[in-house]
Amino acid sequence: MSATQIQTYTTTKEDPGLLKLYQNAAATQFGDWRDDFFKNGYAVIKNVIMPEKAKSYQDRALDWLLSFDLGLDLKDTSTWNQKHLPKSFKSMYHSYCSGHEKFMWDARTEPGILKIYEDLWGTKELVVSFDGFNIGLPKRTDVEGTPWPHCDQAPSRKGLACAQGFLNLAPSGPKDGGLLLMKGSAPLFEEFFSEPREMFTPPGGGPPKDFLDLFLFKQEHLDWFRDRGCELIKVDCGPGDFVIWDSRTMHYAAFPEGEEIRTVFYICYTPRAFGEQEQMDLKARLFETYRGTTHWPHCNIRTSEPLMVDGKLDPMERLEPLEKPERTDLILKLAAVKAW
Template identity: 50%
Template sequence: MAKRSRAQPQLHNLQLILNTADPSSEPVKHGDWRDEFDAKGYVVLKNVVPKERALYYRQKMLDWLGSFDNGFNINDRSTWTEENLPWSFKNGMYLNYCAAHEKYVWDAKQEPGVLDAFAKIWGTDELIASYDTVNITLPNAAEMGGTKPWPHVDQAPERNGMHCVQGFINMSEAGPKDGGLVVMEGSAPLFEKFFKEFPPDRTKGPLAALHYDFYPFQDEDLKWYEARGCKIVKVCAEPGDLVLWDSRQMHYAVYPETDLIRTVIYTCYTPAAWISPEDLENKKEIFHKWEATTHWPHINIHSHGKHMIDGELDPLERAEPLEKPEITDKLEKLAGLKPY
């Protein structure tokens, strides 16, 4: 398995963020799905998790959502209200309540096909996981305070080259109208070119924060990409499919227009060798508190913490998962709790 050239992981100041790899060099040809991924910036891998397992995980997700004893009943749509649900980011991403460490989440992230895909991307099976979470988006999510599309990338403009591959395991049907991921196909390979032409201004707004791996695009930016052959694509997938996209890929999510509930488990791995000793210790502390992080496994290690309401702990918060994961040697290595 040939290893790809990647930037060094210990990035402690802005000058060191620049990748030593030449982003203009031709990508390695693999003769498999990685070629499509490199060209388009994303890929849908079919049947990575057996369908019956995916539907099992989907049911576990719905059971979890109904476990808060707050008036929500999955079988009664009249209870599908913001008041009856635990808080979520953009009406679907559950960043708190120990959601990231439920047993079914770790079980899904350790599915052989999932690990194999990330091993092929990075050229190593010694991986470290993000403490990313789940998305359960109800069909009426837009009615709870919908937002406009927010096209963005989740990688700092100063980081040249591929540093992270985001992903999720799809547990529901996701057709053109079912809600979910939208990408600007082909935008990842143009990442460095765009920011060379339009350098980010870090003196104002969210970009002022060092290492803030997020960049929001404006309408005219979309036109720039489209003029270079890129196109907006709603990503479609079936239960058990693994969706992967380069963090340099412009993307956003849309709410469902059908009656289907969107259920995905976010999954991201990078080489374990990339994490610094300081970030590793921080990551361990977050694990032992059963809290979630961003999708970055090896940098940007900060916890989403507990959900607060008006400065007080949300009464729906939990000190531990409803069902704790089985702490195996494999999980400890993937979670960064012990070395390979």
């Protein structure tokens, strides 16, 4: 698939009835979390799983982190630094086959999470991202929490194309880090990009040119949204809550500063019908080799390469997860290995 095809691909495969619904979503009363989602660009769905189960998922993720045997001690904050941790990007773990650990697939098949996306898209025939998770250790002195406001949808895409989400596993209050977003920015997405906009270029350069579904905002862009009534907020939530946001929403993550270890699993689904067969075939191959993807489930299926450090293969890199997922009928369908 060419770069042009990827860049201009929209949700044109939707059922016409769904497409009409999304166009009028802001004026539609759903009577559930979708009212907040379409108005503000995000929603918090409470108690999708019980807090006790959330704690068990967090324990499994922390056991994974300890499995690298780098001297990390969860009771000793002096070890909470990069010397004692595997490589991550802003505490987000996408390497080491992390996205295919059994605990990640167990979470992806939670009925309450699936129902959220079934209600959003109007179908049970979904595919899921092979995304990773975030384990944010507070009180770290070796990381810089520089804001990086962005959206994960290309300006050329029109309308709702993707809705990101995470399962929250630990208390997340004002001091516990987490998702910051520009409330109300998603409905203004097309108005904002109706004129040329220059993306912010961070020190060291921006994303690869073929990484299309990303736009980094400048400070003046934040002011543009604020002038139209939008507000930058921190999303607080509890263990077992699910947070979902429109990929057109300006957002970024903050490092925790309190006592809680921030732990979230990134989970995102879109209808299988949105995906071109070439992309679905690649997705199926990545499942078989335990490689990760972006948060886009049906496109942007980028082959993730083994993690390199100083030009050499990271000696901690893994070829398979510590605990492989069960090859259930549902998992194989969500992974695009089997047809619905």
